[in-house]
Amino acid sequence: MxxxxxxxxxxxxxxxxxxxxxxxxxxxxxxxxxxxxxxxxxxxxxxxxxxxxxxxxxxxxxxxxxxxxxxxxxxxxxxxVILEDTGFEDLAEAVVSYVKELYPTEEKTFKVCARRANKNYPMHTME
Missing domain, CATH: 3.30.70.1510 (THUMP domain-like)
Known part of the structure; x- marks a missing residue:
């Protein structure tokens, strides 16, 4: 990416x-x-x-x-990085693989802070 x-x-x-x-x-x-x-x-x-x-x-x-x-x-x-919205599972998989690509030799963790501009999205902010 x-x-x-x-x-x-x-x-x-x-x-x-x-x-x-x-x-x-x-x-x-x-x-x-x-x-x-x-x-x-x-x-x-x-x-x-x-x-x-x-x-x-x-x-x-x-x-x-x-x-x-x-x-x-x-x-x-x-x-x-812009990704096409193909669902939450695909997004999660793409983000994890991107972090592994950036830091291949390190065990990193990361945090997601979500703000929903699209209130029609099937998941709520806390989900």
Whole structure:
């Protein structure tokens, strides 16, 4: 598996009031400007208070991270692996195999913190 997107977390913009969307849009524009010289196709999107940078095909991972770290207002950049939703069991199997692939010689544990944006999903958050 390879990273196919970034989740971008912002700092002070989150405490803005009814005009927060204006600051989010401005941040997205600055991110697009920063990513313009980097090899690859990038699409910056806003979804429910989150900002994602989606990629298409091969791209310069280090260059993208470096460009995003130079944008004022970004607090964290989280690489994202996108998987198709084929059910909980397939997802659990894919996550465990991914962790084993990353750390083949170590016994690692990890924690899942779930937030359900899709309330129609057949499982509840605590499940």
């Amino acid at each position: 390879m990273y196919k997107a970034f989740l971008v977390k912002y700092a002070e913009i989150g405490i803005k009031g009814k005009n927060r969307h204006l600051f989010e849009k401005a941040l997205c524009v600055q991110m697009e400007h920063a990513l313009a010289p980097v090899d690859g196709n990038f699409q910056v999107t806003r979804e429910m208070g989150r900002i994602y940078v989606n990629t298409e095909g091969d791209f310069d991972y280090e260059g993208a991270v470096d460009a995003l770290t130079r944008v004022f207002g970004i607090a964290e950049i989280c690489p994202v």
